[in-house]
Amino acid sequence: MTAIEAVATYLPEQRVPVEQLGDELGLTRMEVRLFRRFHELADVCRAPGMSIVDLLLAATRRLDALRGREHLVRYVLHARTFPVVVPYPVNPVHDVCGALGLDQAQAFTVTHHACATGLLALDVAGRLLASGDEPDALALILTGEKAFTRDAQLVSGSSLFGEGAAACLVSADGPRDRLLAYAVNQRGDFDDELSADPARFQDEYPSALAETIVAAVDRAGLRLAEVGLILPHNVNVIAWQRLCHRIGFPYGKVLLDNVPLTGHVFCADAFVNYQTACARDLLRPGDRYLVAAAGSGLGATFSAMVFEH
């Protein structure tokens, strides 16, 4: 059963207030006020002068559990929100592997689930490790991107992207943070290029993600009431309030503390929130918790995973 061995994150110290980003992005005063009042976005992480490789390395170098076990890493996966983050033929995942001495690992990028790709990478890593015959083999998942284009800075009416990174060490089996279930709902009908009504995505978003969460919990053989904590994607607060109201889950059990502090850190949100949950002692051995994410772009993906700590 796929297990998370360790997580490390890097969040730059620099924070930019939403008002400043609003000016830079040409948002209206109303758009900015909505972000702060209802989405509860306040400050967003920025790392000027750091490349995507710098961000990924900064997170991975904090991954103490990797130290001395580099030779056991069989796979390195970079889970990305955006399919293109550097000009061809540069590939940040190979640069990171070179810098960390992980040249023996198979390194590749996972994408096309947009901001839910981090969960896809966990699933892929677990499957790859399980298909091998090395019980000590590891996979390293990297997340984090640069907010380098308008699309990589802003989800109109919904969120602002923050820069940062996370590194997660995965094994095929382990004693804690074991993956109990994974549910994915892919909606091709939300393809931006085909949809005549982009607002429909915002309207249907809470129910689509809610259905996926309920499916993952059901697949884990649990009831929603047995889920002690949800680690969300940090897209905004209002979406989670609506979702919780819809499924009858206590809003206070969704860890939204980082939304006003970091913004939406691409696929790294789940791992950033996991670290916050551990730091605040919110997870006890045996606790079941859920990680959820949604992403849109060319289609939309709604994903949820249930873990046992």
Add this chain to the structure above:
Amino acid sequence: MTTPLDTITRERVVDAICTVLPRVVRNELAVATEDTRLMEDLGLSSSSTLELMLELEDALEIQINVEDIDRDDFRTVGTLATFVAGHLLTEE
């Protein structure tokens, strides 16, 4: 005072919604009553409903607790006014 506070507040909310709606729907000629359907008649979306809430907060100098708001609360001007009147955040 013989009228319950909630009733006054709700009526004030209805008036305020009808006042700010033309600005929110970008149509100065939009006329709304308590029975006007926000989505069907005026085409409000998820994002414009938030704009409406913020305009209401400004107009009435209140803060609304939106934690429990549901799509059904946005059915008509009247249902939204009922929700708002019952979900005011106080500074106590």
